[in-house]
Amino acid sequence: MVAPHRLAWLASADRRRRGRLPRSPRVGRRPRWPERLDGGADHRRTAGSRVGSAVGGEVGGRRESTAVVARQVSSDGERGARVIPDKATYGPDESVVIEFDGPAPAGELQVLHLDVCIARKTIEPGALSVDLGPLGIGGYGVTFGRGSTAIDVLASRWDRPRYGFVVRLAGDVDEIAVTRLFRRLHLNAAQLYDWAYRHSALMPPARHYVDPLGQPRDMNLVNVMCAALNAAGVTPLGYSAVYAVGHEETDAWADALLLKSDGSPYRLGEDFLVLLDPAYERWLDHYLDELERVIAESEISGFHLDQYGWPKFARRGDGERIDLAASFGSLISAVRTRLPDVPFMFNNVNDFPTQATAPLEQDATYIEVWEPHTTLGDLGALATSAWMVRKDHPPILSAYLSCYVTGTERGATEAATLVMATAFSHGASHLLLGEAGNALVDPYYPTNHVLSGDSVDVFARWYDFAVRYGDLLYGADRTDVTEFFAGGINEDVVLDAGGVAVATKAQPGSLWLRVVRVPRGIVVHVINLAAQTEVAWDAAKQPTRTVDAATLSLSFVAPGARVLAASPEAPTLESLAEIGKLKARQDSSLSAGQSGVRFALPNLGAWTMIWIPAEELAAAPR
Numbered sequence: 314m315v316a317p318h319r320l321a322w323l324a325s326a327d328r329r330r331r332g333r334l335p336r337s338p339r340v341g342r343r344p345r346w347p348e349r350l351d352g353g354a355d356h357r358r359t360a361g362s363r364v365g366s367a368v369g370g371e372v373g374g375r376r377e378s379t380a381v382v383a384r385q386v387s388s389d390g391e392r393g394a395r396v397i398p399d400k401a402t403y404g405p406d407e408s409v410v411i412e413f414d415g416p417a418p419a420g421e422l423q424v425l426h427l428d429v430c431i432a433r434k435t436i437e438p439g440a441l442s443v444d445l446g447p448l449g450i451g452g453y454g455v456t457f458g459r460g461s462t463a464i465d466v467l468a469s470r471w472d473r474p475r476y477g478f479v480v481r482l483a484g485d486v487d488e489i490a491v492t493r494l495f496r497r498l499h500l501n502a503a504q505l506y507d508w509a510y511r512h513s514a515l516m517p518p519a520r521h522y523v524d525p526l527g528q529p530r531d532m533n534l535v536n537v538m539c540a541a542l543n544a545a546g547v548t549p550l551g552y553s554a555v556y557a558v559g560h561e562e563t564d565a566w567a568d569a570l571l572l573k574s575d576g577s578p579y580r581l582g583e584d585f586l587v588l589l590d591p592a593y594e595r596w597l598d599h600y601l602d603e604l605e606r607v608i609a610e611s612e613i614s615g616f617h618l619d620q621y622g623w624p625k626f627a628r629r630g631d632g633e634r635i636d637l638a639a640s641f642g643s644l645i646s647a648v649r650t651r652l653p654d655v656p657f658m659f660n661n662v663n664d665f666p667t668q669a670t671a672p673l674e675q676d677a678t679y680i681e682v683w684e685p686h687t688t689l690g691d692l693g694a695l696a697t698s699a700w701m702v703r704k705d706h707p708p709i710l711s712a713y714l715s716c717y718v719t720g721t722e723r724g725a726t727e728a729a730t731l732v733m734a735t736a737f738s739h740g741a742s743h744l745l746l747g748e749a750g751n752a753l754v755d756p757y758y759p760t761n762h763v764l765s766g767d768s769v770d771v772f773a774r775w776y777d778f779a780v781r782y783g784d785l786l787y788g789a790d791r792t793d794v795t796e797f798f799a800g801g802i803n804e805d806v807v808l809d810a811g812g813v814a815v816a817t818k819a820q821p822g823s824l825w826l827r828v829v830r831v832p833r834g835i836v837v838h839v840i841n842l843a844a845q846t847e848v849a850w851d852a853a854k855q856p857t858r859t860v861d862a863a864t865l866s867l868s869f870v871a872p873g874a875r876v877l878a879a880s881p882e883a884p885t886l887e888s889l890a891e892i893g894k895l896k897a898r899q900d901s902s903l904s905a906g907q908s909g910v911r912f913a914l915p916n917l918g919a920w921t922m923i924w925i926p927a928e929e930l931a932a933a934p935r
Contacts, residue, residue: 395413395414395460396411396412396413396414396422396455396457396460396461396462397411397412397414397462397493397496397497398410398411398412398455398462398464398496398499399411399412399442399496399545400496400545400546401475401495401496401498401499401500401501401545401546401547402464402465402466402467402470402473402499402501402546403447403448403464403465403466403467403546404466404467404468405447405449405450405466405468406447407447407466408444408445408446408447409444409445409446409447409448409464409466410442410443410444410445411442411443411445411455411457411462411464412441412442413436413440413441413442413443413457414460415441416438416439416440416441417436417437417438417439417440417441417457418436418438418458419436419437419438420436420457420458421433421434421435421436421457422434422436422443422455422456422457423455423456423457424445424448424453424454424455425453425454425455425456425781425885426451426452426453426454426784427782427784427785427833427886427924428877428886431453432445436457447466448464448466449466450466450467450468451465451466451783451784452464452465452780452781452782452783452784453465453466453781454777454781454884454885456885461777461884462497462777463499463776463777463778463780463781464499464780465499465780465783470501470502470546470548471502471656471676471677471706472705472707472787473501473707473742473780473783473787474501474502474676474677474707474709474742475498475499475500475501475502475742475776475779475780476500476502476503476504476677476679476709476711476742476744477494477495477498477500477502477503477504477547477744477746477747478503478504478506478744478746478747478748478753478758478761479491479503479504479505479506479538479542479549479747479748480506480507480747480748480758480759480761481748482505482508482530482531482534482535482538483521483528483529483530483531483534484529484531486531486534486537486538487749488537488538488541488542489541490749491538491541491542491747491748491749492541492542492544492545492547493749494746494747494748494749494750494769495542495545495547495747496545496546497773498746498772498773498776499776499777499780500547500746500747500776501546501547501548502547502548502549502550502656502677503542503547503548503549503550503747504550504552504617504744504747504758505535505538505539505549505550505551505552505613506552506758506759507524507525507526507528507552507758507759508524508530508535508551508552508613509524509525509551509552509553510522510524510530511525511559512525512553512554512557512558512559512586513557513558513559513562513599513600513603514603515551515553515603515604515606515607516532516603516606516607516610516611517530517532519532520532520533525559525585528759532611535611535612535613536611536612537612539611539612539613539614540612543612543614548614548615548656549612549613549614549615550613550614550615550616550617550656550657550658551607551611551613551615551616551617552616552617552619553603553604553616553617553618553619554586554618554619554620554621555591555600555618555619555620555641555644555659556571556588556589556590556591556596556620556640557581557586557587557588557589557621558586558587558589559585559586559587560580560582560584560585560586560587562587563578563587566587566589566596566630567630568593568595568629568630568631569589569590569593569595569596569629569630569631570587570588570589570590570629570630571588571589571590571624571627571628571629571630571635571637572627572628572629572630573624573627574628578630579623579624579627581621588621588624590627590629590633590635590640591620591637591640591641591643591644592635592639592640592641592643592644592647593629597643597644597647600644601647601648601651601652604616604648604651604652604655605651605652608652608655614655614656615655615656615657615676616648616655616656616657616658617657617658617660617679618644618645618648618657618658618659618660619660620637620641620659620660620662621662622662622663622665622681622683624637625637625638625665637666638665638666638669638670639669641659641666641669641670642666642669642670642673645659645670645673645674645675646673646674648675649673649674649675656676657675657676658675658676658677658678658679658709659675659679660679660680660681660711661678661679661680661681661699662680662681662683663680663681663682663683663686664680664686664695664698664699667680667698667699667702668702671699671702671703671706672702672703676706677706677707677709678699678700678702678703678706678707678708678709679708679709679711679744680695680699680708680709680710680711681711681756682695682710682711682712682850687849687850687851688819688848688849688850689731689732689735689819689825689840689842689848689849689850690818690819690848691850692710692712692732692735692736692739692850693735693738693739693819695708695710696708696710696735696736696739696740696741697739697793699741700739700740700741704789704790705789707740707741707742707787708740708741708742709741709742709743709744710732710736710741710742710743710744711743711744711753712732712743712744712745712850712851713745713753713754713755713756713851714728714729714732714745714752714753714754714851715754715755715851716728716851716852716853717752717754717762718754718762719853720852720853721853722762722764722765722768723856724853724854724855725752725762725853726764726768726771726772727853727854727855727856727857727919728850728851728852728853728854729743729745729752729772730771730775730857730881730919730920731840731842731845731850731854731919732745732850733745733772733775733779733920734838734840734919734920735819735840735850737775737778737779737786737920738786738827738829738838738840738920738922739793740786740787740788740791742779746764746772747761748761750763750764750766750769751763751764752764752768774881774882774884775881777881777884778879778880778881778884781884782879782922784833785831785833785836785922785924786836788831788832790831790832791829791830791831792829792830792831793827793828793829794828794829794830794835795817795826795827795828795829796817798828799817799826799828800815800816800817800826801817804868804907804909805828805867805868805869805907806826806828806837806865806866806867806868807865807866807867807895807909808824808826808837808839808863808864808865809863809864809865809866810824810843810860810862810863810917811862811863813843813860813863819840819842819848820842820848821842821845821846821847821848822842822843822844822845822846823842823843824839824840824841824842824843824860824863824917825838825839825840825841825842826838826839827839827840832927833924833926833927834924834925834926834927834928834929834930835869835924835925835930836922836923836924836925837865837922837923837924837925838920838921838922838923839863839914839917839920839921839922839923840919840920841857841858841859841860841917841918841919841920841921843857843858843860844856844857844858857918857919859916859917859918860916860917861916861917862913863914863917864892864911864912864913864914865889865911865912865914865923866895866909866910866911866912867909867910867912867925868907868908868909869925869930869931870910870925870929870930870931870932871910871929871931871932871934872891872894872910872934873891873934874891874910874925874929874932875888875926875929876888876889876912876923876924876925876929877889877923877924877926878914878915878921878922878923878924879921879922879924880915880917880918880919880920880921880922881918881919881920882918882919883915883918886924887915889912889913889914889915889923890912890913891910891911891912892911892912892913893911894908894909894910894911895908895909895910895911
């Protein structure tokens with residue numbers, strides 16, 4: 314989607330070509346990565362180096378490259394051993410390979426599933442990687458010395474999608490740095506933004522071309538990027554608006570135009586794009602041919618299908634009344650029929666029309682978030698409502714953080730972690746990161762923010778955590794039980810943080826408590842908003858104020874129960890110490906007066922997850 318404040322810029326004459334748009338001829342045989350048709354540089358995977366440069370050579374002034382190759386340094390100055398999987402995600406029959414950031418010291422590498430170490434590997438000095446072989450479906454943590462990462466093995470990447478973006482598709486393209494970031498953050502799908510030649514003619518007439526906004530593109534490099542992403546376990550999706558054609562094509566599509574009440578066509582910009590009924594038969598046949606051709610002639614694997622969120626209803630050029638929710642549904646069904654094995658997702662702008670599109674046969678539920686959905690609580694509600702429509706699709710929330718432009722990077726990164734805590738704890742994910750270490754700030758992706766190495770390190774820890782504990786966060790059989798387990802008259806889960814307020818909704822100055830039942834037990838989420846004066850998701854946040862000496866009382870476990878906690882900053886599940894019982898006062902007919910086993914919590918950072926295994930629920934005392 315393109316923001317309204319950019320319409321004048323988008324439509325300016327110097328940003329795009331004039332003239333009628335011809336249907337592009339075939340480009341020819343698609344190149345296969347790592348071969349470049351221009352006989353370019355060697356594409357061997359080098360540890361974060363630029364294409365054609367030596368490993369360990371100077372990276373130069375590009376901050377995103379520096380961010381990717383920087384090593385984590387612990388507080389005492391000792392370097393941690395960076396470990397990164399060779400793919401963003403794995404299939405059940407694929408060998409899991411962990412790469413070291415340079416020759417490894419001698420040591421032991423451990424693979425953990427939840428709180429159990431399932432494998433140990435002795436690493437010989439100088440090793441560059443270790444092959445763990447195939448693993449069962451699920452999420453895992455991997456530790457080696459001070460270094461750690463995570464992996465997941467999925468029947469389909471779309472079971473737990475993690476979405477990133479790519480915008481640089483000509484000239485200075487560095488697919489090695491991009492795929493390294495995607496592997497490090499486990500981003501298993503990538504949107505190739507504005508790669509196409511035109512909205513109605515997706516494939517270009519020649520290798521070198523400019524997109525509709527005048528940006529140079531190189532189809533060979535698009536293919537190189539896509540093939541590199543695929544090799545790294547990432548599905549590359551080409552962006553395409555489903556109902557837009559150039560202003561110059563207005564007459565050719567007059568019968569399909571979407572018209573306002575005054576009879577003029579809906580436009581994006583005064584002379585940039587006009588909008589059509591996406592289900593109009595002649596347009597739909599043409600558009601499906603274009604999508605099919607992309608799959609046949611390029612390395613693009615699927616599509617990100619876009620709309621602009623308006624209109625909801627319109628009169629068509631031939632006089633028919635159009636309900637866009639129904640038209641979008643018809644288009645989605647037609648795409649699946651024509652391309653049964655091609656992955657794609659549709660953009661539900663501000664939740665329109667998720668209820669109509671999410672049940673249809675596409676590969677993900679995607680929502681681009683705008684006002685009036687302004688708070689962290691709104692994000693959680695969007696994720697929940699979308700998931701209720703399609704429980705096998707963890708929702709993807711596209712929430713752009715303009716606070717990277719309007720505030721400090723530190724404050725914006727604090728905001729991003731709270732957005733991720735909200736999304737992950739609601740069984741969703743957040744589209745924010747991509748390229749070689751960049752964050753989205755608005756819907757025009759080329760205006761992204763280049764992140765510092767410190768911010769990339771923060772996000773690596775958070776994505777590691779979400780992947781490692783995906784078995785507790787995702788799945789069609791989750792149930793949010795917060796409102797009848799905690800808060801108000803409920804005494805099943807009681808969080809006591811001394812003078813810090815506890816709330817079951819996102820409120821400033823509080824600990825946001827959530828309780829979710831999953832097949833493996835009960836998961837309690839504590840999102841720390843104690844230092845915040847507001848809960849807008851797109852607003853720079855104060856540094857998290859650690860809350861110590863908090864306790865958690867549970868009515869449904871017996872003394873001696875195994876209750877564990879972890880966080881992105883302390884990712885290993887550790888058993889909580891039992892510190893006695895809490896007796897609730899039965900002072901009304903609504904109070905059960907339940908006793909609870911009381912546990913000491915670790916210091917509460919931005920997000921803490923507490924897991925009570927299923928076998929501990931209502932178990933006999935030990």
